Amino acid sequence: MTNNPDDKSRAWRSQGATISALQGGGPRAVLANSMKTLQQAPTFARSRLSRRDPNVWAFGNIHGFRDTPRYVAEHVKAGWPNLTPWWIAQDDDDASAAREAGLKVAMRNSAEANEVQRKAGVAFLTHGFRDLDFPYLLGSYMVFLWHGTPMKRIALDVGEGRMSKRPFAVRTAFRFVHWLQSASYRTVRLFDAASELDQKRFSTAFRAPKSRIPVIGSPRFDVIRGGAAYDRVVPGDLRAELGVEPHQRIVLWLPTHRHEYGEESWLPALTEQEVDAALGGSNVRLLVKPHPLANRDVYERSLPKHPAVTLLRENAVDVNCLMHVADSLVTDYSSAVFDYSILGRPVQFFAPDVDRYTNVRGLYDSYDSLTGGEHHRDWPGLLNALRADEAGADGSGARTVRLVAAYCRNNLEPEVCERLTARVATAVGVLPSQT
Numbered sequence: 001m002t003n004n005p006d007d008k009s010r011a012w013r014s015q016g017a018t019i020s021a022l023q024g025g026g027p028r029a030v031l032a033n034s035m036k037t038l039q040q041a042p043t044f045a046r047s048r049l050s051r052r053d054p055n056v057w058a059f060g061n062i063h064g065f066r067d068t069p070r071y072v073a074e075h076v077k078a079g080w081p082n083l084t085p086w087w088i089a090q091d092d093d094d095a096s097a098a099r100e101a102g103l104k105v106a107m108r109n110s111a112e113a114n115e116v117q118r119k120a121g122v123a124f125l126t127h128g129f130r131d132l133d134f135p136y137l138l139g140s141y142m143v144f145l146w147h148g149t150p151m152k153r154i155a156l157d158v159g160e161g162r163m164s165k166r167p168f169a170v171r172t173a174f175r176f177v178h179w180l181q182s183a184s185y186r187t188v189r190l191f192d193a194a195s196e197l198d199q200k201r202f203s204t205a206f207r208a209p210k211s212r213i214p215v216i217g218s219p220r221f222d223v224i225r226g227g228a229a230y231d232r233v234v235p236g237d238l239r240a241e242l243g244v245e246p247h248q249r250i251v252l253w254l255p256t257h258r259h260e261y262g263e264e265s266w267l268p269a270l271t272e273q274e275v276d277a278a279l280g281g282s283n284v285r286l287l288v289k290p291h292p293l294a295n296r297d298v299y300e301r302s303l304p305k306h307p308a309v310t311l312l313r314e315n316a317v318d319v320n321c322l323m324h325v326a327d328s329l330v331t332d333y334s335s336a337v338f339d340y341s342i343l344g345r346p347v348q349f350f351a352p353d354v355d356r357y358t359n360v361r362g363l364y365d366s367y368d369s370l371t372g373g374e375h376h377r378d379w380p381g382l383l384n385a386l387r388a389d390e391a392g393a394d395g396s397g398a399r400t401v402r403l404v405a406a407y408c409r410n411n412l413e414p415e416v417c418e419r420l421t422a423r424v425a426t427a428v429g430v431l432p433s434q435t
Contacts, residue, residue: 043135054121060088065097075417148335155205194218252326266353278383346397349375
């Protein structure tokens, strides 16, 4: 895998398109992927019979050393010396970052990585079974951290209700891959739910009983709140690193990706004149961080070269650390809104393509049920709302975050990583460390 950030971004976009094909159509792609899984049956069998060490925990992330598996792995390394956390690295950059954090590292697809995963008593997944090598995990205590409370349909909920109009071959392939996915999800011992809404969504998306979906909270919460988890990722002054003055107000825009139809067709151009008209004389600084699967070029063409607007590179800074320092959030269909709501800071929704996105991608609930109908479809409406939020009154942003918090019902207890680690350690018979 390449170490060039732009090449990585392109690779992730391609990966997103592949996932979309598997979920919504492309019977050849679905069947090819399914047959590959079936061909690995002997490896699954050997893995199931392997002797597991409950003190060896395997972590990985298809997108590199980041997000929830990183936070839990670093917490285990810092506070549980009786455990041995291993990071299964995707590439050299991934490996270097994990080693710098003090973790043991094995390169994916190496004999060492295969042996570590075959031996691990516990394995952590986030984006799916692609994070690690699933054939070597059978028999371990698998923990699914997932990567955010879903607003759009996920896993086994994708495509339901729309298959009746598809060709017979597509319907057959869809049922076959669902059967394989259901069998795979049954091997997961614990799905970590950040909220009551997570628990509800996961119970249908993974066909799992609620007893396997405890509402523990998200490891992201530890970073978003700040403290030791945050300091391990960003030890310095992040605002200063971003070039933000102390008096400026950070508005973080986190748009999700549209791999079904791309950013070009939905993102309206923002002009310097519109920024000046709405934000002139204000302290608002708009930081834009596109999704890893998004096409950055579209944002470069659609956003003005203006001192109040900064387009960040996808790998520039950890998104959850950004949420910690952000004074308000703008998003559309991203799960980031649920994570950010734990801070109680203003939230605005910007979704010019809400009708199209709902029809193409599919949401669990109507968009209005989350936004209260106060989402924006154009730049002037959004920018004026951001200016109003800066004034500090109980404006739409403050009202919206209260709606979001009530909608998802997050577990707000502190120290999520510790509670999750202790729960898993107890499940596999590991005693708490005596430190």
